[in-house]
Amino acid sequence: MRPIATTRAATGIATGKLAVWWVLASEVVIFGGLLASYVMHRLGHPEWADAAIHTDVRIGAFNTFVLLSSSLTAVLAHQAAERGDGKKAARYLYWTIFGAVTFLGVKTFEWYTEITHGYTITSNTFWSFYYSAAGLHALHVIAGAVIMAIVARDAARNRQLHRVELIGIYWHFVDIVWIFLFPLLYIAK
Amino acid sequence: MNDMSFLERVGHYFDEIGLIRIGSTYAADIDFLIILVLVVVGVWFLLAEYIFIHFILKYRAKPGRKADYITGKEKHLKRWITIPHLMVLAFDVLIVVVSFQVWHKIKMDLPENPDAVLRITGQQWAWTFQHPGVDGELDTADDIFTVDELHVENEKTYHFKLEATDVLHSFSVPVWRLKQDAIPGRSITGWFQPTITGEFDVQCAEICGFGHGVMAARVMVEDAETHASWVAANTPVAAAPAAGQATPGTQ
Amino acid sequence: MVEPAVDLTHGHPHEDHAHHGPQGIMKYLWSTDHKVIAMQYMFTGMFMALIGGFMAYVFRMQLAFPGMNVPGFGMVSPGEYNALVTNHGTIMIFWVAMPVLLAAFGNYLIPLMVGADDMVFPKVNRLSYQIFFLSTVVILASLVVEGGGFAGAWTAYPPLSADETYNLTPLGSTLWLVGVGLEFVAFLLGGINFITTLMNSRAPGMRAFDVPIVVWMIVVASILFMLSVGPLLAGAIMLLFDQTIGTGFFNPATGGDPILWQHLFWFFGHPEVYVVLLPAMGVVIEIITTFARKKVFAYRTVIFTVVAIGVLSFFVWAHHQFIAGIDPRMANIFTITTLLISVPMAELCFVYIATLYRGSITLSTPMLWALAFVAEFLIGGVTGIFLGAAGADVYFHDTYFVLAHFHYTFFPIAIIGTFAAFTYWFPKMFGKMMDERLGKWHFWLTIIPFNMIFIPLFVLGMGGQHRRIYNYEHFPELAIPWFQDMRQLATYSLLIMLGAQFIFFYNCFKSWRSGARASRNPWKANSLEWTTESPPPHGNWHPDDMPVVYRGPYEYSVPDREDDYWPQNEPALKGGPGE
């Protein structure tokens, strides 16, 4: 049986939600450290603009659009879950996963093009940051999609519906990280 | 030693007890700061320990006596915490002020127009010293390069450019109270002015790999005459005509 | 990892608790019980302490008798010396101080002290230990791989740590980094559990300021850890890429910057010292209040002070880099913030001393350890002020003065604090009382040698001796005889101290086998862990009899009460003295 501890809520907030927020707090500082390092370097190296020219703003913008839409479906999934409609929530979650997969597909194509043009992670420090930051973000997208698949499967059977919200919070975070990455890596020339 | 003021004598304390010599113009300032901190925090430390041990001895459990019920909100007791801790703040300010002065003198306000400029380069696991040579200019053909041996003239102001070729090193001369990390890709300028002649240790103060422990060098602080003859004896033979040309190979 | 709320009122029968989950040895390996996980952390930490202590023994022998064949190890080469020092530091901090004080006692105490039957995420808790265990294997493996263990100091400054042509330990340095990274992940998972458990599963009636200080301290420490380790994790990824695939994040030749690592490291590194300090401070105040039969002097002040320390600790990191080539103006700012932190720290120390005032003090073994912690930590604390003043740090940086400073903080924390906690909660953990006489012998034979090790090292540091140098005979100024005598004094004292640990282990073994049975509350303390059996059963209390809290944990010697203690869960009598 499950410990009594897991069922208490002295703060009035569900324990799962608290935990997700703390996970995000620790994630924020990881990305924060990486991006702060990048920005400090970037300010000290105006010549990186020459490297940044070779990133493709259109692809980045398209992916931003994909992620934003997937966040929207995550919200809709949450709303459906609130109403107790697990089937619908699961359907929206599958759309979100579809967004994640699209994002990753586009990313793969983009990286493939860049690498074949000779811009690899070791080309210079701009590219090192580019691949590391985007790669770390992509790992989060993958992790998010996998967890979402599990949550969606349960939700479809009307189980663990509160998890729909939790994975949604996480997904917004993944989205927001990208909102920072996009201008920093693509737009700033 | 008698013509020194009291404060100056404080700065020379470690030298006098034979712990470490005062070898540069700012060494005594650092020692003064250290002793100031020693006294300030020392008094607090002794006081705290005294009260602490006093309480332990005085309030040992005795049959029939119960401890007092004190919450810490009582005004007359609480001020025993509040007042000391405001005083700690005041002493902090004192330390900060003196520390600023010393720090500025050593690291920020470099004396202008030094008598000579040196280049010091750390690499795994040796120090290379580039002395300006007879013409007094660095990066000319008469520069004297030495390994693990720095020759300077007493009572002269030097600037140095500290560089590294591979990993971090740190140039440290304890008798001068001089320490500065050397970073590959950068050139850091610092200064010193020796005040006593002799031969002193240089230690590498940043771990730099296998041979860090043997990355020892010596500084030779010489009087004007000895130094001049050292320079004369060590000027590269081919140097004199080509003076003025930059030496390649240094960054 | 998230489970829906279950109706509490159904009350599950006791047998459910006893018979579920895996049996036998697997029960211990796969248990989700917080007490079992605490033990796993503790014994791993104890084992690592012996390894870290053995390393100290080897390199101290080399320092006292350069070039000697160290019994049990052999000749120490310069590379081995560096590797020993590096891994001694790494292991003592990340595999001893953190797992024992934070993870073991955090796991053991938090549910018991807040009146819960387990952590809120028992499976995450188990995963945390499993990752930690893996990290232990990795760090131990890094010591024996080809090329030897990592030897670039626990701070791992690049370019040395980033490039195998410089550090000559291609495998060792990568495994070291991976090991430390895994360990961080383990503690992040553990931390989330600690924080949410305190927030959400407190016993009915327990308000924020009814929580024992040690729980607060561990939770604040977890938060500090969580908010500071991120940048270093990012840095660790960069360093790993530099090491393995040849990126140049920290390589000046390709536009990278070695100083960046130092900022990332110390942004974490300084809060980290408070991460290990706070749990020890918490343990100590529990013991002091119990054995002085006193209420904490100004409970709320302690909590607010701790939060202030936590916040300030994020703004002092560059005091480790005064002479590292940062902008000298930055040194001024960091001198101010560093000295500022002495204000709340002083406040905390004064509160501890004030708690003794008009108490009724019994000098039992745990109390001796706790008092020794305060006395010794003060030395470590005030010597930090010398280093915080940038002008003095020019001289002291990377000398044995720094070394002695932080051993006077770390040793009280990781060794004295641990022994305090261990001897205090031993009756609860194992159901037996420890032998007081042996305990006192062990105490004195640890404390006296400890001072005799590190006071000489202060003197050597003031004399200009630098750290991480395997043989001072290369430096004429340091090779003088009385300096060497000091080094030998330190080493001899260490030998005595190491020997004294056998008393401790013997005492543990003997007490566990044949000590007197411990009652529920042998120290007559107030907090909730003392209201259950010793050792507590699975689930801590009977599910129908979970504690309810009526008051704070420090109601000792309340006037007009017969007993000089007042357990948190004892309902106030009608007409009796109120709250």
Ligand code: HEA
């Ligand atoms: C848990 C461990 C711990 C703790 C608690 C501290 C606490 C402090 N440390 Fe320490 N420190 C380390 C562990 C710790 N440190 C380590 C490991 C290193 C070296 C790392 C390495 O390079 O390998 C280090 C190095 C280090 C340096 C860098 C030295 C150098 O490399 O050049 C500095 C510099 O400012 C410093 C300062 C301080 C200060 C100001 C405190 C303060 O928190 C202390 C505050 C406490 C008090 C001040 C005592 C109580 C107050 C009074 C009794 C009142 C009287 C006081 C005044 C009037 C001011 N420490």
Ligand code: HEA
């Ligand atoms: C928590 C931290 C910690 C602890 C406890 C210690 C303990 C000791 N340290 Fe260490 N040390 C460091 C952290 C620590 N150290 C760090 C960070 C460095 C810097 C590394 C670097 O430069 O990169 C360092 C470096 C360092 C050096 C510098 C080497 C050099 O620069 O050349 C020296 C030299 O004497 C030294 C000595 C010792 C000694 C003699 C002890 C003795 O006190 C050890 C005695 C140990 C025991 C007696 C073990 C007892 C414990 C138990 C039996 C377990 C009990 C457990 C439970 C009850 C659960 N240490």
Ligand code: CUA
């Ligand atoms: Cu060069 Cu250490």
Ligand SMILES: [Cu+2]
């Ligand atoms: Cu610090």
